[in-house]
Amino acid sequence: xxxxxxxxxxxxxxxxxxxxxxxxxxxxxxxxxxxxxxxxxxxxxxxxxxxxxxxxxxxxxxxxxxxxxxxxxxxxxxxxxxxxxxxxxxxxxxxxxxxxxxxxxxxxxxxxxxxxxxxxxxxxxxxxxxxxxxxxxxxxxxxxxxxxxxxxxxxxxxxxxxxxxxxxxxxxxxxxxxxxxxxxxxxxxxxxxxxxxxxxxxxxxxxxxxxxxxxxxxxxxxxxxxxxxxxxxxxxxxxxxxxxxxxxxx
Amino acid sequence: xxxxxxxxxxxxxxxxxxxxxxxxxxxxxxxxxxxxxxxxxxxxxxxxxxxxxxxxxxxxxxxxxxxxxxxxxxxxxxxxxxxxxxxxxxxxxxxxxxxxxxxxxxxxxxxxxxxxxx
Ligand code: HEM
Ligand code: FES
Numbered sequence: 001x002x003x004x005x006x007x008x009x010x011x012x013x014x015x016x017x018x019x020x021x022x023x024x025x026x027x028x029x030x031x032x033x034x035x036x037x038x039x040x041x042x043x044x045x046x047x048x049x050x051x052x053x054x055x056x057x058x059x060x061x062x063x064x065x066x067x068x069x070x071x072x073x074x075x076x077x078x079x080x081x082x083x084x085x086x087x088x089x090x091x092x093x094x095x096x097x098x099x100x101x102x103x104x105x106x107x108x109x110x111x112x113x114x115x116x117x118x119x120x121x122x123x124x125x126x127x128x129x130x131x132x133x134x135x136x137x138x139x140x141x142x143x144x145x146x147x148x149x150x151x152x153x154x155x156x157x158x159x160x161x162x163x164x165x166x167x168x169x170x171x172x173x174x175x176x177x178x179x180x181x182x183x184x185x186x187x188x189x190x191x192x193x194x195x196x197x198x199x200x201x202x203x204x205x206x207x208x209x210x211x212x213x214x215x216x217x218x219x220x221x222x223x224x225x226x227x228x229x230x231x232x233x234x235x236x237x238x239x240x241x242x243x244x245x246x247x248x249x250x
Numbered sequence: 251x252x253x254x255x256x257x258x259x260x261x262x263x264x265x266x267x268x269x270x271x272x273x274x275x276x277x278x279x280x281x282x283x284x285x286x287x288x289x290x291x292x293x294x295x296x297x298x299x300x301x302x303x304x305x306x307x308x309x310x311x312x313x314x315x316x317x318x319x320x321x322x323x324x325x326x327x328x329x330x331x332x333x334x335x336x337x338x339x340x341x342x343x344x345x346x347x348x349x350x351x352x353x354x355x356x357x358x359x360x361x362x363x364x365x366x367x368x
Contacts, residue, residue, distance in 0.1 A: 220328055233335075
């Protein structure tokens with residue numbers, strides 16, 4: 001007799017019980033941030049963002065955090081989850097906490113906390129603006145498009161993947177101590193234009209990278225590379241910019 | 251504590267060892283220059299360096315110098331080659347291993363002398 005395979009539990013893996021420990025701060029009532037813990041029951045395949053939404057919607061409506069797309073594209077929900085910077089919408093519960101365990105969630109570091117997990121992103125975007133994040137080419141445009149070979153496109157393929165979530169910059173120990181350092185995200189963005197075969201402002205861009213807030217602040221701690229939710233090889237990219245600056249100066 | 255991996259600890263140890271070597275080096279310069287005030291002053295200070303805490307400290311200075319020098323080479327390889335970045339973890343474990351060996355040898359040579367009082 002042929003056995004019938006009826007899969008068990010197709011829809012219901014047993015839920016996990018976890019304690020979600022969040023570093024909360026309300027500028028109107030608190031002098032400094034404090035931990036608060038929320039017991040939560042959730043699926044191992046839930047995202048940390050789902051858990052935060054659950055807490056906000058059903059337990060503690062004042063909990064404040066940013067999110068928009070929910071799909072790792074807009075770069076809104078970078079936070080320090082289980083001790084490392086990640087996007088809440090890309091971190092699955094089973095990857096960051098064990099059943100019965102405690103999951104810590106803190107705001108990203110090095111930026112002023114405005115409320116709970118929400119930080120002031122202005123300094124981060126100031127650093128972005130400082131690298132002239134726009135295409136510069138004063139020569140008359142050709143009749144068609146400005147073409148690139150596949151190899152030329154490949155040079156800037158990784159750096160153009162950046163979604164400006166700030167996971168990298170706010171994981172950098174140099175940035176924590178020295179907020180004037182432009183940071184990995186700005187350098188990745190600079191790389192995207194420096195290694196764009198169609199861009200003509202390479203020298204200007206390298207000069208910005210050579211300033212004392214620029215690429216030389218990088219001490220290769222690799223936290224940025226490990227934090228990047230887009231798997232951009234950030235340290236490799238920074239080292240490429242360092243070498244480009246060095247060869248330009250020599 | 252941020253849960254960084256090898257690179258973060260490599261960097262922290264490099265900075266701490268760099269600062270430790272700098273402190274040692276400054277102390278060294280000041281001590282040596284005491285000869286300007288005559289042999290008595292110089293010897294008075296240098297005799298205190300024979301006390302065991304200083305001699306044990308010297309083992310740590312050796313560890314710091316060896317780590318800083320070897321990891322400095324690791325950093326240079328990373329700065330100049332893409333392979334260096336790809337293999338930075340492996341290189342760091344190599345640096346730690348060699349540092350441990352060198353420190354163990356220094357301790358093996360020095361601890362009997364410290365215990366023997368010469
Ligand atoms: C054995 C010879 C040495 C080598 C090969 C070496 C190598 C290096 C390298 C490559 C760096 C750059 C680190 C980076 O870019 O992240 C560095 C940083 C540094 N070194 Fe050395 N160094 C040596 C000796 C010394 C000595 C004698 C001192 C103390 C007087 C010292 C103190 C420092 C300090 C304070 C830093 C800064 C660390 C940081 O910014 O994190 N180094 N060293
Ligand atoms: S909510 Fe858009 S990246 Fe996570």
